[in-house]
Amino acid sequence: MSSRKELVELFRELTELLTLDEGGPSTFRVRAYENATEALKSTREPLEEMTVSKLTKLEGIGKSTAQKIREYYDTGRIERLEELRAKFPADFVMLARVPGLGPKTLLRLRDELQVANLDDLRAAIAAQKIRPLKGMGAKSEKKLAKAIERIGSKQDRRPIAEALPLAETLVEEVAALPGVEAVQYAGSLRRFRETIADIDLVVASRDAEPIMEFFANMGRVSEVLGRGGTKSSVVTNTGIQVDLRVVEPEQYGAALLYFTGSKAHNIRLRGRALDLGATLNEYGLVELETEKVLASKTEEDIYKALGMQFIAPPLREDHGEVAAAAENALPNLVATEDLRGDLHVHTSYSGDAKSSVAEVVEAASKCGYQYLAITDHGKDLHINGVDEVTHAQIAEEIAALGPKYSDMLLLHGCELNIGKEGELDYSEEQRAKFDLCVASIHSHFDLAPEAQTERLITAMKAPSVRILGHMLARSIGKREGIECGVDAVLEAAKEANVAIEINSGLTRLDAPVEVLRRACEIGNVFAVSSDAHHADHLSSIRFGVRHSHRGWVPRERIVNYWPLAKFKQWLDG
Numbered sequence: 135m136s137s138r139k140e141l142v143e144l145f146r147e148l149t150e151l152l153t154l155d156e157g158g159p160s161t162f163r164v165r166a167y168e169n170a171t172e173a174l175k176s177t178r179e180p181l182e183e184m185t186v187s188k189l190t191k192l193e194g195i196g197k198s199t200a201q202k203i204r205e206y207y208d209t210g211r212i213e214r215l216e217e218l219r220a221k222f223p224a225d226f227v228m229l230a231r232v233p234g235l236g237p238k239t240l241l242r243l244r245d246e247l248q249v250a251n252l253d254d255l256r257a258a259i260a261a262q263k264i265r266p267l268k269g270m271g272a273k274s275e276k277k278l279a280k281a282i283e284r285i286g287s288k289q290d291r292r293p294i295a296e297a298l299p300l301a302e303t304l305v306e307e308v309a310a311l312p313g314v315e316a317v318q319y320a321g322s323l324r325r326f327r328e329t330i331a332d333i334d335l336v337v338a339s340r341d342a343e344p345i346m347e348f349f350a351n352m353g354r355v356s357e358v359l360g361r362g363g364t365k366s367s368v369v370t371n372t373g374i375q376v377d378l379r380v381v382e383p384e385q386y387g388a389a390l391l392y393f394t395g396s397k398a399h400n401i402r403l404r405g406r407a408l409d410l411g412a413t414l415n416e417y418g419l420v421e422l423e424t425e426k427v428l429a430s431k432t433e434e435d436i437y438k439a440l441g442m443q444f445i446a447p448p449l450r451e452d453h454g455e456v457a458a459a460a461e462n463a464l465p466n467l468v469a470t471e472d473l474r475g476d477l478h479v480h481t482s483y484s485g486d487a488k489s490s491v492a493e494v495v496e497a498a499s500k501c502g503y504q505y506l507a508i509t510d511h512g513k514d515l516h517i518n519g520v521d522e523v524t525h526a527q528i529a530e531e532i533a534a535l536g537p538k539y540s541d542m543l544l545l546h547g548c549e550l551n552i553g554k555e556g557e558l559d560y561s562e563e564q565r566a567k568f569d570l571c572v573a574s575i576h577s578h579f580d581l582a583p584e585a586q587t588e589r590l591i592t593a594m595k596a597p598s599v600r601i602l603g604h605m606l607a608r609s610i611g612k613r614e615g616i617e618c619g620v621d622a623v624l625e626a627a628k629e630a631n632v633a634i635e636i637n638s639g640l641t642r643l644d645a646p647v648e649v650l651r652r653a654c655e656i657g658n659v660f661a662v663s664s665d666a667h668h669a670d671h672l673s674s675i676r677f678g679v680r681h682s683h684r685g686w687v688p689r690e691r692i693v694n695y696w697p698l699a700k701f702k703q704w705l706d707g
């Protein structure tokens with residue numbers, strides 16, 4: 135952090151803690167710190183070189199604050215702040231952020247009820263210990279209970295499928311605002327976690343005001359939790375909290391890196407920075423001795439300055455990625471543009487899908503694919519299944535499109551249903567007519583693990599099966615995946631030369647990350663598939679790509695990354 139920025143941060147903290155200490159925001163001392171903070175933000179004077187008496191000549195800076203500024207530049211810390219930090223631990227300071235809880239009440243809660251954190255406060259409310267306090271009462275107690283509930287609900291995690299579309303829309307809308315140089319969602323969403331607590335947006339702009347204005351007044355906002363000069367927090371009508379931060383374009387990379395996390399990854403990176411004699415924070419990578427900013431504008435710059443490979447956001451979980459990046463040993467990850475085909479898509483012949491064969495093929499052609507497998511459901515799936523006769527018709531339609539799409543290999547495939555004991559649709563003779571079969575589970579989710587393992591292995595032994603579709607059949611936020619012996623299934627898949635699907639559906643993202651990582655160790659191959667049920671959804675394969683990153687899947691192991699010849703070899707093998 136440029137030391138100026140850090141100084142401003144420290145003064146902000148001082149103001150916050152002093153407000154607590156003084157029992158209110160309007161005392162002389164608190165206001166003095168507020169004024170000083172504002173002065174520090176705007177001044178262009180070379181503070182680090184100025185004496186106390188020179189500093190006091192600046193507008194908004196009194197003697198006591200001038201001394202603290204000097205102390206900071208001389209020693210790197212401010213003693214008074216350290217005292218206040220010791221007096222008010224972070225858990226207690228958090229309480230000051232509960233709406234309706236002022237410093238006076240807080241101190242009373244601490245001194246009379248020994249409330250030190252949120253849990254204590256909850257307990258005190260539950261025991262109705264707050265209402266007898268001076269200045270309180272049953273009504274204020276109830277109000278507090280509600281305010282805490284709000285905070286509590288922030289901890290609810292939601293499936294990525296609920297948050298990602300909103301985040302993508304927000305990014306689009308903010309990008310179109312005047313003065314916005316870059317915008318990205320950060321946090322767990324950018325790391326592509328399966329569940330999300332809130333959406334964190336980072337914006338690069340020199341003028342925050344229009345962005346804050348737009349943000350607070352969006353139609354989808356039900357409540358503004360906070361609004362500052364460069365930071366706001368809102369709750370949408372659907373109850374998703376969105377935090378927005380506007381930063382200087384020069385610091386965009388550092389801010390994006392910081393707010394993308396994970397926290398554990400950030401801590402690991404900071405350790406690496408320290409080893410190199412630098413500090414890393416949301417403002418930049420700064421050489422300690424010279425205070426020179428080594429990198430801050432882009433994430434790429436920062437990783438490079440740290441002497442390591444760029445680490446894709448889904449990898450940033452402190453699972454060994456920092457050490458690997460430093461040794462140039464990260465897996466080669468696949469990019470959406472690298473994929474040469476899609477091996478699991480449906481047409482309107484599957485009852486739950488909407489596009490014609492021709493529309494799906496045209497969409498695949500627009501993706502630039504060299505091969506495509508159309509895989510409508512087998513007939514065992516009661517509502518959406520397709521019988522032999524209809525499948526013959528699909529085959530004809532596909533063949534008829536051949537001449538028009540001569541640069542794309544069109545495969546007539548099928549998504550077979552794995553029955554309770556591993557049985558599949560049709561006879562093996564009939565199945566062998568398909569160019570490619572995906573086999574997946576759509577029912578009997580509650581069998582014993584041994585039975586599930588057996589079932590999957592039995593299905594994969596059918597020679598026609600080449601891909602194990604959405605392996606655990608989970609639905610994120612709704613249904614846990616089946617329990618099975620993962621290792622045994624993966625071993626069997628390897629033995630049978632069956633690829634493990636990486637299903638791109640946002641409610642699926644199946645097989646899950648832990649399974650993918652295990653499969654990498656065991657040596658399986660993978661197929662990243664859209665499982666699109668509409669021609670417009672072929673592009674959702676990008677989600678599977680990011681899920682594959684979370685699983686550390688090297689692109690060399692992805693069958694639809696392979697060039698046509700190699701892919702055909704695998705298919706025929």
Ligand code: DGT
Binds near residue numbers: 322331
């Ligand atoms: P979530 O919101 O629970 O789904 O997960 P995240 O990772 O989005 O967490 P969040 O929203 O609390 O914070 C966003 C990022 O900001 C987080 O991944 C790392 C960074 N961050 C937040 N607080 C801290 C902190 O105290 N220390 C460090 N080093 N980084 C933090």
Ligand code: CA
Binds near residue numbers: 320321332333334
């Ligand atoms: Ca977050």
Ligand code: ZN
Binds near residue numbers: 549665
């Ligand atoms: Zn499907």
